[in-house]
Amino acid sequence: MARYENGKAPLSDLIKVGDQQYLPAGTCARWREMQRLAWEKYRVWLVITPGWNGYRPLDIQVQYREELGIWAAVPGTSSHGLTFNGRDCAAIDVYNWRDLAPGNESLAWARFVALCRLVGFTVDFVTPRELWHIGDFDPFTVPAFAAITINPSTTAMPAQSKEDDMPINFRRESTGVSYTMIPGYGITAHANLHGFRLTAFGNTGAWPAAPIADALSTDQRIAAGERQFNDDNLRWWLALMDFAWVAEDLNGRLPKPSEYRYADRLQKIYDAAKA
Numbered sequence: 001m002a003r004y005e006n007g008k009a010p011l012s013d014l015i016k017v018g019d020q021q022y023l024p025a026g027t028c029a030r031w032r033e034m035q036r037l038a039w040e041k042y043r044v045w046l047v048i049t050p051g052w053n054g055y056r057p058l059d060i061q062v063q064y065r066e067e068l069g070i071w072a073a074v075p076g077t078s079s080h081g082l083t084f085n086g087r088d089c090a091a092i093d094v095y096n097w098r099d100l101a102p103g104n105e106s107l108a109w110a111r112f113v114a115l116c117r118l119v120g121f122t123v124d125f126v127t128p129r130e131l132w133h134i135g136d137f138d139p140f141t142v143p144a145f146a147a148i149t150i151n152p153s154t155t156a157m158p159a160q161s162k163e164d165d166m167p168i169n170f171r172r173e174s175t176g177v178s179y180t181m182i183p184g185y186g187i188t189a190h191a192n193l194h195g196f197r198l199t200a201f202g203n204t205g206a207w208p209a210a211p212i213a214d215a216l217s218t219d220q221r222i223a224a225g226e227r228q229f230n231d232d233n234l235r236w237w238l239a240l241m242d243f244a245w246v247a248e249d250l251n252g253r254l255p256k257p258s259e260y261r262y263a264d265r266l267q268k269i270y271d272a273a274k275a
Contacts, residue, residue, distance in 0.1 A: 002088050003140065006081035007058030014055055021048050022055040024082070024139040027090040029146035030119040037115055044099045045236040049132065053093035056080035070128060079126060079135055090139035092121075094132050096232060119143070169226040172234055172254065178226065179254065183241060187261045189254070 003009075014022035023031060031048075038046045052060045056078055064072035073079070079091040094112070101107035109131060116123050120143060121134040171178045178190045218228060229237060231250060238247035242263040246253040255261045 002083035002086060004082050006076045006078065006083045007056065007061050009055065009057075009082045011055075011057075017054065018048060019050075020052045023092070024055075024090050024136075026141045026143065027054075027092070027136040027139040029142050030121060030136055031092060033143075033145055034115050034119045034121065037118060038100065039236070042100050042111065043233075044096070045232050046097065047095050047232050049093040049095040053080070053095075055082060055090065071130075073126075079133075082139065084135065084137075087137060088139055090136045092134050092136075093130070094134060097132055119145075170234075170237075171226055171228050172250070173228055173230050177254070181241065181243075184263050185266065186263060187243065187246065187255055189257050189259065 009024075011022055014024055015028045016022050017028060017031070035046050038044050048054055052064070056064070058075060058081065061073065061075040061078050061081060065075055078084075079089050082088065082090055084091075097112040098105060098108045100111040100115075112131075113123050116134050120138065121136055123134055124131070125135055126133055168181045168183065169178060170181060179187050180190065181187045222228065227237075234250065235247040238244065242265065243261070244264055245267060246261050253261060261267075
């Protein structure tokens, strides 16, 4: 017997993984492991399709059915509602699975299926067929690979490299704007190429090639040590580097020229000081 009626699980029983995106504990653990594997093997950070495309409450099922027709299940029967055919089931729509092999959908699908099977997701189980739609038929059981406890008293941290706090240049590909990050401290935007070239020289010991028409090519930027990110990978990397609050809203929180953005722990101190 299913734990909840379809679409009637309280959000407080689930884990919020994004805006309008909630998953039960077991599914969340499988999803995080799948994201990790996809990144390690293919350098692709898988993301859930924006909207209620993890757990889907009943009122949202009604709304989606009205908007999408047969591409959304009859309300009260959706696998997104935490039950499917009388069984517990959590579902996720994966937005960018084709990025696992750009330009080769059959290879991307094969990789996607393999990743799903490794962590316990089921593919290709609804009609009409939805390649992006995956299901977890044991959503409330946290898998063994996620049940790892770290004892800080017996786990040594790696020695910090002298390069860990070196400035890092990075560029948001969707806007073409470049930034400099001081790890653990803050981010600035480049009002012009001057800051970029100074940081590149400090990191590489060589000046980047002189720009043409006040712009550097992508190859020149990469050669000078500037990291290039699409938005999905940028969100992941910023969160990893302790800028999760910036990652939550790239358009609103990445700094503009003359602005500065602190790392999470410093921003909390800054906000507390203003309160």
